Amino acid sequence: MRWLLLIVLLTGCSALPLTSPTPQIDHVPTGTLDAAGARTSLAALPVAAPGRLDGYVRDCNDGKACVFGQPWFDTDGDGCDQRSQVLARDLTGVSRKPGRCSVQSGTLDDPYTGTRVTSVSKIQIDHVVPLAEMWRSGAAGxxxxxRLAAANDLRNLVAVSGKVNQSKGDKTPDEWMPPNAGYACSYSRIYVTVKTAYGLSVAPAERAALENALTTCGA
Known part of the structure; x- marks a missing residue:
């Protein structure tokens, strides 16, 4: 067991799945559609081939286009940027920097992998519907x-381990789903909620993958 303890200390992540991941399987942002609502809403979304990425530039450095605005903009003006708000919402045992909103420590039960992450530096905030996908399915216009509001919409933001977030990139559900199969229902509910809220289209393969994932929700 000595080598296992060493891995935990070095990476900030547990090397074993959570012993009881069930509470995290249903963890979704406030405002997420329930399973029945997600199925109904998915059926009503316009179906179209993905648009082009022409003009899409996420980078905001060196005067670049930054088409979704400055990342983690404080949209509600409460002094806490969206990253800090999501960390405070999704982590347990949160402590903040003295006199500041920034989260400096806490524990994440990562819904995407079913593992526990104890180092904030190992945590990233995922756009469940990737910004590039938003651009392809309607946001370009x-x-x-x-676009700034959509990029910072708390309904589309989930704290996850950085490693799994990097593996997802800009992939849609037909290309990528959370490795923790128990989260497929919740992930799809969030995805459909956001696409519905912004009137975005879905590609045929994307829609089929979401329909399949929503069958795991039960009745």
Whole structure:
């Protein structure tokens, strides 16, 4: 067991799945559709082939286009940027930097992998519907303020381990689903909620993958 303890200390992640991941399987942001609502809403979404990524630039450095605005913008003006708000929402045992909103420590039961992450530096915030996918499915035609709001919508943001977030990238559900199969229902509910809220289209393969994942929700 000595080598196992060493892995935990070095990585900040547990080397074993959570002993009881069930409470995290249903962990979704406030405002997420229930399973029945997600199925109904998915059926109503427009179906279209993905648009082009022409003009999409996420990078905000060196005067670049930054089409979704500055990352983690404090949209509600409460002094806490969206990253800090999501960390405070999704982690347990949270402590903040003295006199500041930034989260400096806490524990994440990662819904995507079913593992426990104890180092904030190992945690990233995932856009469940990737921003590139938003662009391809309708956001390219939005005004800048609507894209800024969408990029910082708490309904589309989930704290996860950085490693799994990097593996997902800009992939859609037909290309990638959380390794923790028990979270497929919740992930799809969040995804459909966001696509519905912004009137975004779905590609045929994307829709089929979401329909399949929503069958895991039960009745």
């Amino acid at each position: 939005w005004p800048p303020e609507q």
